[in-house]
Amino acid sequence: MPKRLNSPVISFDRVSYRHSEELDPVVNNVSFAIHQGDGVLIAGPSGAGKSTITMLMNGILPANGSGVMEGSIHWFGTPASEWTSGAVSKHIGMMFQDPESQFCMTTVEEELAFGLENLHLPREEMKSRIISSLLQTGLAGYEKRVIQSLSGGQKQRVALACLLAMKTDILLLDEPFANIDPLSRLELIQCLAQLKRTLDLTIVVIDHDLNGWVEWMNRAILLDSEGSIQVNQPLKEALTQRYEVFDQLTIDLPLFIQLQQGQAGLTVNEQEWRKRITEEQVNRIRQKQDSVKHEISLSPPVIEVNNLSYSVKEHLILRDISLTIREGETVAFCGHNGAGKSTLALLIAGLFPDYEGTISLKGRPVEEYANQEIRSEIGYVFQNPEHQFVEHTVVDDVGFGLRVKKLDADMIKQRVQATLQKIGLSGYEDRHPLSLSQGQKRRLSVAGMTIDDLNILLLDEPTYGQDAHSMKNLVRMLKQRQMEGKTTLIVTHDMELVHRLADRTILLSNGEIKFQGTADAMWDLGEVFLKQHGLLLPPSVRLQQWIGGFQHVAAHH
Amino acid sequence: MWLHTINPSVKLLTVLASVFVLALFLDPVLYLIFWVGLILMTFTLSQTSWKVWSLLTAPFVFMAVGYVWTAMLFPNESLMAQETLIFEWGWLRLTEESLLRSAGLGMRVITFSALSLLFVLTTKPTYFMLSLMQQLKLPTRLAYGIMAGYQFLPLIKEEFQIMQRAQQIRGVGRPRTIKERVIQWKSFIIPLLASAIRKAERTAIAMESKGFTGEPRTHWYRKISVGQRDFVFIGIIGALFLLSYIGSSFFN
Numbered sequence: 168m169p170k171r172l173n174s175p176v177i178s179f180d181r182v183s184y185r186h187s188e189e190l191d192p193v194v195n196n197v198s199f200a201i202h203q204g205d206g207v208l209i210a211g212p213s214g215a216g217k218s219t220i221t222m223l224m225n226g227i228l229p230a231n232g233s234g235v236m237e238g239s240i241h242w243f244g245t246p247a248s249e250w251t252s253g254a255v256s257k258h259i260g261m262m263f264q265d266p267e268s269q270f271c272m273t274t275v276e277e278e279l280a281f282g283l284e285n286l287h288l289p290r291e292e293m294k295s296r297i298i299s300s301l302l303q304t305g306l307a308g309y310e311k312r313v314i315q316s317l318s319g320g321q322k323q324r325v326a327l328a329c330l331l332a333m334k335t336d337i338l339l340l341d342e343p344f345a346n347i348d349p350l351s352r353l354e355l356i357q358c359l360a361q362l363k364r365t366l367d368l369t370i371v372v373i374d375h376d377l378n379g380w381v382e383w384m385n386r387a388i389l390l391d392s393e394g395s396i397q398v399n400q401p402l403k404e405a406l407t408q409r410y411e412v413f414d415q416l417t418i419d420l421p422l423f424i425q426l427q428q429g430q431a432g433l434t435v436n437e438q439e440w441r442k443r444i445t446e447e448q449v450n451r452i453r454q455k456q457d458s459v460k461h462e463i464s465l466s467p468p469v470i471e472v473n474n475l476s477y478s479v480k481e482h483l484i485l486r487d488i489s490l491t492i493r494e495g496e497t498v499a500f501c502g503h504n505g506a507g508k509s510t511l512a513l514l515i516a517g518l519f520p521d522y523e524g525t526i527s528l529k530g531r532p533v534e535e536y537a538n539q540e541i542r543s544e545i546g547y548v549f550q551n552p553e554h555q556f557v558e559h560t561v562v563d564d565v566g567f568g569l570r571v572k573k574l575d576a577d578m579i580k581q582r583v584q585a586t587l588q589k590i591g592l593s594g595y596e597d598r599h600p601l602s603l604s605q606g607q608k609r610r611l612s613v614a615g616m617t618i619d620d621l622n623i624l625l626l627d628e629p630t631y632g633q634d635a636h637s638m639k640n641l642v643r644m645l646k647q648r649q650m651e652g653k654t655t656l657i658v659t660h661d662m663e664l665v666h667r668l669a670d671r672t673i674l675l676s677n678g679e680i681k682f683q684g685t686a687d688a689m690w691d692l693g694e695v696f697l698k699q700h701g702l703l704l705p706p707s708v709r710l711q712q713w714i715g716g717f718q719h720v721a722a723h724h
Numbered sequence: 725m726w727l728h729t730i731n732p733s734v735k736l737l738t739v740l741a742s743v744f745v746l747a748l749f750l751d752p753v754l755y756l757i758f759w760v761g762l763i764l765m766t767f768t769l770s771q772t773s774w775k776v777w778s779l780l781t782a783p784f785v786f787m788a789v790g791y792v793w794t795a796m797l798f799p800n801e802s803l804m805a806q807e808t809l810i811f812e813w814g815w816l817r818l819t820e821e822s823l824l825r826s827a828g829l830g831m832r833v834i835t836f837s838a839l840s841l842l843f844v845l846t847t848k849p850t851y852f853m854l855s856l857m858q859q860l861k862l863p864t865r866l867a868y869g870i871m872a873g874y875q876f877l878p879l880i881k882e883e884f885q886i887m888q889r890a891q892q893i894r895g896v897g898r899p900r901t902i903k904e905r906v907i908q909w910k911s912f913i914i915p916l917l918a919s920a921i922r923k924a925e926r927t928a929i930a931m932e933s934k935g936f937t938g939e940p941r942t943h944w945y946r947k948i949s950v951g952q953r954d955f956v957f958i959g960i961i962g963a964l965f966l967l968s969y970i971g972s973s974f975f976n
Contacts, residue, residue: 222929225933227929227932227933231928231929231932252937253932253935253936253937256932256933256934256935257935259933260933260934261930261933263926263929263930265923265926267879267923268879268923268924268926268927268930269926269927269930270875270927270930271868271871271872271875271927271930271931272850272871272875273849273850273871273874273875274850276945277850277945277946280945280946281868281931281934281936282934282935282936283945284941284943284944284945285934285935285936285937285941286935287941287942287943288943289943290943290944290945290947293943293945294945314875315875315878315879329934333934333935513889516893518889518892518893538892538895538897538898539895539897542893542894542895545893546893547890547893549886549890551886553915553918553919554883554886554887554890554915555887555890555891555893555894556915557891557894557896557911559914567894567895568894568895571894571895571896601914601915601918615894616894
């Protein structure tokens with residue numbers, strides 16, 4: 168292989184890339200170099216060309232795309248043009264966002280072997296590499312398991328094991344934790360950090376949430392929405408000198424970094440930061456953290472569930488669930504992947520008829536409602552917005568609910584226009600919903616549900632695939648509902664969202680309710696309890712609890 | 725589990741050869757003996773469940789009965805002239821020859837179904853593809869493409885169900901008539917296709933990023949070999965055919 172020592176493993180020199188159907192380049196005059204042993208974070212808002220850059224980095228583009236690339240890329244000091252096709256993939260391994268569609272074989276062992284066979288390794292070598300990479304990723308004993316039956320977090324571990332087995336020099340991770348529960352995310356990041364230390368790997372990560380990464384990655388490359396590099400420097404330096412850029416590009420920083428904004432001796436190690444903190448700083452944090460909680464009086468119940476059990480093919484998914492949701496409450500259903508949260512939400516929306524127990528909506532059993540009737544009470548926003556578009560243009564899709572209700576045409580037109588204005592989609596009236604960007608699709612799917620002023624709204628993982636900017640929009644919209652006294656149910660494992668919005672949380676684990684009460688009461692149960700159910704404390708609460716302890720100790724002295 | 729260990733390519737070729745040879749005959753007795761032999765093989769040499777097997781055989785039995793029935797109701801008049809009549813009832817006439825002919829056709833369907841089940845129920849799809857690549861030199865590009873597609877099927881089914889629910893929630897009523905159902909399916913096609921194409925693209929990229937170029941492999945992690953037992957399998961099928969042939973000639 169044409170590999171030269173001491174040269175950067177990947178270097179971009181004034182690279183631009185433009186998709187053939189678009190006028191503006193997605194990647195705009197980008198230059199950077201990555202060296203052996205680097206840990207590089209690439210971040211930026213959605214549409215900044217992050218994924219395109221990763222695909223350019225491992226040679227999938229421009230070879231497999233119809234776009235045009237300018238500038239030059241070198242791998243290990245050799246220009247891209249001198250590499251035979253496919254050769255560079257053997258040095259640069261990639262882990263993708265969607266855990267579902269990155270495998271082509273049935274079992275874990277076969278999938279790992281697929282990559283190793285591509286390297287033309289002898290059989291004994293394959294065997295030993297499979298065993299050791301499964302050990303490294305905590306998957307020992309999973310050889311014969313069917314990949315599709317694993318959880319999202321486990322699937323990502325399999326993907327990582329594939330890369331480790333292939334012993335690629337560089338790992339490229341493209342938002343690998345978009346939809347896995349917080350504990351799995353943390354465990355995977357810790358696993359990666361340890362592997363980097365022991366194997367001296369070069370890791371390039373794309374993520375818009377920097378929690379868990381800042382402690383051990385050494386460089387940051389920030390892209391803006393035009394696809395140009397805004398920051399390319401050592402991470403600590405970037406955080407000290409260019410903090411405002413992180414803010415502008417809506418990149419999620421760990422809370423303890425946010426609190427150090429503008430400080431000279433910024434540290435990226437949370438433990439160290441805690442040791443250095445002064446009493447005065449603690450007080451400042453306290454003031455900042457005091458959250459205003461939405462007061463809720465004892466309003467009449469809208470949803471009552473009693474002794475609900477539900478099974479599919481003799482496999483019990485929900486067991487003996489009882490809960491009451493009152494008018495105007497915002498309730499979060501949380502729990503690990505596969506805990507039964509979404510199923511519970513679908514049952515409440517009256518979608519699965521064969522259950523045991525009772526579900527009543529405003530005092531009437533849900534099965535007594537006619538389909539139309541129930542739809543005018545409950546709205547449901549699916550995890551993937553694409554699933555719920557029913558019309559071929561944006562304007563028809565938003566107005567669909569109103570047309571079903573047979574409202575006056577002029578009135579529909581007015582309300583549709585007002586709604587599109589509100590969600591920033593005016594001018595997109597005639598586009599096909601599927602042609603919108605991720606954030607736009609999410610806004611459209613929520614708008615389609617909220618346009619006819621439903622009293623109860625269920626949202627399934629609304630933060631999935633959203634950047635910080637569209638998250639803010641979503642939170643604002645949900646807060647608005649809260650103030651209007653409307654009921655909202657959110658299925659999520661975004662703990663910060665739970666903390667910011669939920670009046671009450673219901674924690675599900677393996678189909679049973681493990682906790683019901685206010686979010687604050689759940690945080691008080693502590694991280695050990697939450698970890699048993701695949702969750703973590705939201706960073707702000709963890710800090711608050713620590714400060715509480717700190718004050719406690721201070722009082723003693 | 726013995727049948728599971730037979731080389732899938734050998735199994736496939738043997739089954740195809742049997743189909744080809746059996747098609748040269750139209751003898752219900754030969755088929756019947758062969759069929760009984762296949763059933764004995766299926767249930768003694770593998771742990772196939774009776775339930776599954778019967779369920780899968782049922783439609784073929786139904787087809788076979790249909791054959792016999794139509795052959796009886798709509799006989800070929802020109803042939804019937806010189807044939808021996810068994811009975812006549814109104815316009816319904818049944819001759820010995822036409823009964824044998826239709827029974828032969830019916831048994832042929834049933835025997836072929838038993839042969840295909842013998843293959844399908846005892847062969848793992850992955851091993852089948854691996855064997856096609858290793859023994860029959862199927863190009864890897866094609867074989868791994870098929871395998872990746874095979875992983876998709878359950879995902880697409882799941883997506884279809886989610887979309888049905890999503891539409892129901894938006895107030896699109898449950899389709900009641902066949903026409904409504906067709907309209908609903910039509911509205912699913914674009915989003916389903918869009919997501920399938922995107923998934924396929926992602927998988928292709930993932931495969932490529934694992935160093936897959938479509939070139940032939942030099943080493944296999946799982947070697948699918950041809951061994952003695954495969955010849956024993958061919959032998960058993962061959963012997964079964966001979967037995968059926970001799971048995972049927974006794975009967976005739």
